[in-house]
């Protein structure tokens with residue numbers, strides 16, 4: 091049995107029982123971060139903060155929201171927006187954060203791709219990140235159902251319908267997901283459960299996994315330099331903080347994280363109060379009406395690129411392409427055959443691949459929202475084919491890459 | 495080594511703005527028909543050429559033109575001939591009270607609605623006298639004098655009894671111009687008036703039944719029940735609503751909703767009423783927003799200073 095002595099202070103008392111000093115070292119003061127990183131490495135912290143905003147605002151909304159097809163729209167648009175003090179504020183924070191979190195996720199993902207931060211022991215960071223992306227997507231979709239507006243209803247209808255299309259013909263599955271033939275009470279209640287319980291739990295667990303996956307390989311740096319963390323941290327602890335290539339997570343790196351978070355919050359609150367229309371779609375302020383199909387049905391902006399990969403093809407091919415787009419990012423660490431974990435700018439063809447992929451996904455995003463007519467459907471088709479070709483070409487491009 | 499952060503920031507911001515522009519302003523400009531506002535000039539209607547005489551107008555309104563046979567004018571002590579539900583059963587909709595019509599409707603529009611309602615209301619696709627489909631508001635064919643003069647007299651009379659245009663309240667504008675067709679449940683407004691707080695459930699239900707009866711007639715008249723407008727300021731936005739009431743046909747060709755002919759000022763009041771219903775907290779949002787942004791800037795400055803202090807020894 092461990093030996094306990096009379097505590098000399100509260101800290102000592104806790105330390106004997108929880109080893110807080112060791113924990114503090116492992117997680118903060120001696121969690122070594124490369125010095126040579128830019129503000130893109132603060133996006134992880136920005137995501138953590140945005141998730142906290144979602145969690146807190148969501149808890150407040152949950153106190154008044156009614157998961158009932160008759161009352162849901164009213165509880166959101168009357169009770170929360172008009173009756174409850176500052177209910178509108180929580181709703182705007184929640185809605186805008188749900189949209190902005192995807193902007194930051196995409197920046198975070200493309201940062202990882204650009205700097206090759208998914209290889210050399212960082213594969214689990216990447217995979218856990220992609221799992222976060224998938225659960226966040228499910229979380230956003232289920233949340234979008236809750237106000238039970240026109241877009242909630244019709245997006246729910248169209249997306250769940252995907253399984254019944256073409257060769258899949260899984261009508262039974264669609265019914266099972268909906269709990270009914272059409273989106274109705276059973277559908278709303280189960281998406282409510284997913285949104286406020288199961289998925290947030292999964293996200294919190296996955297964030298834990300993501301952070302754990304970071305601890306051993308450490309984060310990458312902006313020159314892809316291999317750092318001897320042992321030697322550099324000794325240098326730092328010996329007092330040569332300026333000469334060492336590493337810094338403490340806290341307070342060194344944290345102070346920079348917090349600075350970036352500070353600037354992010356100015357942008358975020360500007361959107362919350364003055365520019366929220368992109369996140370709270372106007373069409374969803376019409377109550378759900380199963381008899382009135384809206385003129386244009388489109389998903390939220392962050393789903394548009396994958397939606398557009400489904401749309402320009404015939405049903406069966408579209409479904410295959412859509413499935414491909416959903417899983418392909420997870421496989422990135424294995425499709426990239428080059429051992430170089432350096433910035434794309436030093437990786438020849440991969441540099442081209444990176445920028446073409448980024449632009450292609452923006453084009454897909456735009457075409458996914460525009461009506462699929464005339465020139466837009468042609469551009470959409472070409473962009474979708476390009477997306478597939480890019481991923482098929484990746485192993486070949488990277489296999490012959492020179493050592494950087 | 496050179497600091498790449500400014501360049502990275504520019505790249506991130508540029509791609510973000512490009513994506514935003516494509517999926518928001520650009521996509522919406524492609525998806526939605528763009529209708530320019532004509533500033534409620536009603537250029538298709540003839541200007542009034544005669545100067546009206548309110549006293550002569552009064553006699554016509556109460557007498558030969560029989561306006562009060564269908565419309566109440568409470569200000570002039572003329573109550574409605576029937577209650578709203580019976581009026582809707584006869585005409586399809588309850589003809590609005592004309593007490594403040596002179597302040598809410600455009601003068602050219604008033605003149606035109608008196609002689610040719612289907613034309614002024616832009617519902618000639620539904621009502622065509624030559625095919626025997628009469629508009630429920632009977633056109634005024636003249637009382638023996640010069641038609642244009644008589645019409646000008648009636649318009650002058652309606653203007654003389656109405657409140658001053660700057661005294662039109664949002665509620666007054668809405669109830670006159672839209673209230674007979676559109677409920678606004680978040681403001682307790684029904685097509686037959688504001689629903690009072692009843693002491694007994696029985697009375698409340700009796701009121702609801704009257705509303706349902708009214709809506710039944712209205713649905714028959716319009717082809718569908720006009721939507722509840724509680725959240726329309728958020729679902730359609732100010733520009734759409736304003737250009738829609740100016741000329742519904744420009745947005746929805748063949749729609750049964752009439753052009754109501756309000757003045758530009760009255761249209762603003764209608765919008766304000768809808769904002770009070772569906773965007774109640776807009777003033778609070780603006781003022782709280784300003785404070786939060788100031789706080790965020792101060793926070794960012796302190797964060798920046800802290801970072802500088804911590805990193806002093808790291809370079």
Ligand code: HEM
Nearest residue numbers: 131132133134135137138199202207219220222223309310
């Ligand atoms: C809300 C969800 C997420 C949170 C809270 C989060 C948080 C973090 C944090 C705090 C870091 C360390 C600091 C940094 O490099 O930014 C990090 C690193 C990383 N994340 Fe995430 N992340 C999330 C989602 C994702 C997603 C969707 C991906 C992409 C698949 C991803 C991939 C990575 C990678 C590759 C790194 C390592 C970067 C490096 O080594 O340089 N993360 N994440």
